Amino acid sequence: MVRVWPITGSSRGVGRVLAEKVLELGDIVIATTRNPSQFDDLMDVISTLHSIFIPLDKCLG
Numbered sequence: 935m936v937r938v939w940p941i942t943g944s945s946r947g948v949g950r951v952l953a954e955k956v957l958e959l960g961d962i963v964i965a966t967t968r969n970p971s972q973f974d975d976l977m978d979v980i981s982t983l984h985s986i987f988i989p990l991d992k993c994l995g
Contacts, residue, residue, distance in 0.1 A: 940964040945972040 939956045943949030944965035953963050953976060967973050 937961045938964065940966075942966045944976070945969045950976070 939952075939961055941949050941953050941956070941963055944953040944963070945967035946969070949965075949967075953965050956963050965973075965976075
């Protein structure tokens, strides 16, 4: 059974490693990051595996 994993901080560190491992398992990743430029290589993999990439932005309010 394919599982869906929402993972924050997916551009580096623990979030990045977790996203890579989950994709290797064949599961779906909903990845968020504040630094999309650090995420380009993993983005190519995510887009081919029906996973979702969501760039986040800091908002002042």
